[in-house]
Amino acid sequence: MAEDFKLGPLNHVGVAVPSLPDAIETYKTLYGATDITEPFDMPAQGVKVCFVNLPNSQIELIEPLNEESPIHNFIQKNPKGGQHHVCFEVADIHQAVDVMKARGATVLGEPRIGAHGTPIVFVHPKNSNGVLVELMETPKGDH
Amino acid sequence: MAEDFKLGPLNHVGVAVPSLPDAIETYKTLYGATDITEPFDMPAQGVKVCFVNLPNSQIELIEPLNEESPIHNFIQKNPKGGQHHVCFEVADIHQAVDVMKARGATVLGEPRIGAHGTPIVFVHPKNSNGVLVELMETPKGDH
Numbered sequence: 001m002a003e004d005f006k007l008g009p010l011n012h013v014g015v016a017v018p019s020l021p022d023a024i025e026t027y028k029t030l031y032g033a034t035d036i037t038e039p040f041d042m043p044a045q046g047v048k049v050c051f052v053n054l055p056n057s058q059i060e061l062i063e064p065l066n067e068e069s070p071i072h073n074f075i076q077k078n079p080k081g082g083q084h085h086v087c088f089e090v091a092d093i094h095q096a097v098d099v100m101k102a103r104g105a106t107v108l109g110e111p112r113i114g115a116h117g118t119p120i121v122f123v124h125p126k127n128s129n130g131v132l133v134e135l136m137e138t139p140k141g142d143h
Numbered sequence: 144m145a146e147d148f149k150l151g152p153l154n155h156v157g158v159a160v161p162s163l164p165d166a167i168e169t170y171k172t173l174y175g176a177t178d179i180t181e182p183f184d185m186p187a188q189g190v191k192v193c194f195v196n197l198p199n200s201q202i203e204l205i206e207p208l209n210e211e212s213p214i215h216n217f218i219q220k221n222p223k224g225g226q227h228h229v230c231f232e233v234a235d236i237h238q239a240v241d242v243m244k245a246r247g248a249t250v251l252g253e254p255r256i257g258a259h260g261t262p263i264v265f266v267h268p269k270n271s272n273g274v275l276v277e278l279m280e281t282p283k284g285d286h
Contacts (some may be wrong), residue, residue: 006175013156013229017272026271030246032149033230054231056199057153061272067220077222081272083226086156088174088197103173127170129160129224 005099008089010115012051012058014081017081020047020048020063027059027128039063042115045069049115060087060115085122087134093119098133111137148242151232154259154279155194155201160216160224163191163206170195170202182206182207185258192215192258203230203258231276236262239278242273 017023020039027033033087035053039061042049046069052059064071072082090096093111101105106140114120118137125132160166163182170176178196182204183191189212195202197216217227233239234255243250249267255276257263261280268275 006177007197009198010153010156010202013153013226015274023272030248030270032242032244034149054150055152059153059229078273079267082268083156083229083272083274085227086202099175100173105173121155125225126223127173129158129166130221131158131224131226 005090005096008138010057011087011089012060013083014060014062014087014132014134015081016062016064016071016078016084018063018075018079018117020050020061023061023063023081024050027061041065044112045070050111051115085132085134087120087136089138090135091138093121093135093137099123100135148233148239151234151281152232153200154230154232155203157203157205157228157230157275157277158224159205159207159221159227161192161202161218162221163204166204167193168205170204184208186198187255188213194258196245218228228275228277230263231281232281233257234281236264237281240264243278245278 005122033052037051039048039050046065048063050061062071064075097107105127108122108124109141111119111121114136114138118139120134120136123133158276167179176195180194182193188265189208191206191208193204204215207218233252248270251265252263254262257279259282261282263277266276
């Protein structure tokens with residue numbers, strides 16, 4: 001069913017930040033963002049996240065939970081933070097993974113539940129011009 | 144009118160790439176993208192660009208036109224490419240610039256016509272957690 005796989009909406013852009021409260025303050029006071037979700041921990045992924053809701057998409061702000069967090073290394077290299085990943089929706093994550101693997105992509109690990117409550121996987125940046133790509137199954141009922 | 148300024152849609156994510164044809168091929172063959180615009184030169188900005196159209200947004204693929212291009216330096220540092228900027232729409236670019244400056248942001252230069260034919264400016268990454276932000280006036284008739 002490889003021919004059925006296609007990219008859905010740009011769900012969010014992930015931005016690693018050293019401090020969620022400071023980043024939230026920036027989006028509120030500099031950019032006038034009014035709709036920002038409450039931060040919550042994702043211990044299994046070593047991060048604390050929240051979302052800046054835009055009319056068509058989201059910015060995911062990501063703070064490392066501890067020094068074992070993969071985001072910790074990113075912040076060590078980029079102390080102010082920076083763009084971390086781009087997340088595209090797909091209709092069926094397992095189909096997407098099968099297709100990506102069949103096409104030679106390096107899919108990082110098995111699908112797991114992401115911040116939106118649906119399964120996600122990451123695709124190695126070497127496959128997409130240095131961009132870490134998250135694929136996320138579209139939440140049921142959203143489309 | 145600072146109180147009227149607010150972030151509009153996430154228009155696109157800019158991705159710097161060493162080769163547009165190779166990046167287009169990646170989005171077509173790996174991700175199954177079917178709607179990619181024809182590349183065109185923007186000599187004033189030293190870049191050649193095209194857009195991968197998604198249902199709600201776009202990925203802007205950006206190749207340096209020459210060694211004077213600001214993207215040339217980016218590719219020197221990131222040979223495979225990488226996320227370069229995030230573009231938010233605003234209703235009125237001049238108002239947005241006034242508000243951003245009043246709020247202490249470092250706006251890079253004066254508004255100029257961008258790839259979508261409407262005025263754009265960039266805001267220094269130091270103001271937004273290391274993320275280079277493009278503000279783009281929403282094309283008339285789009286909303």
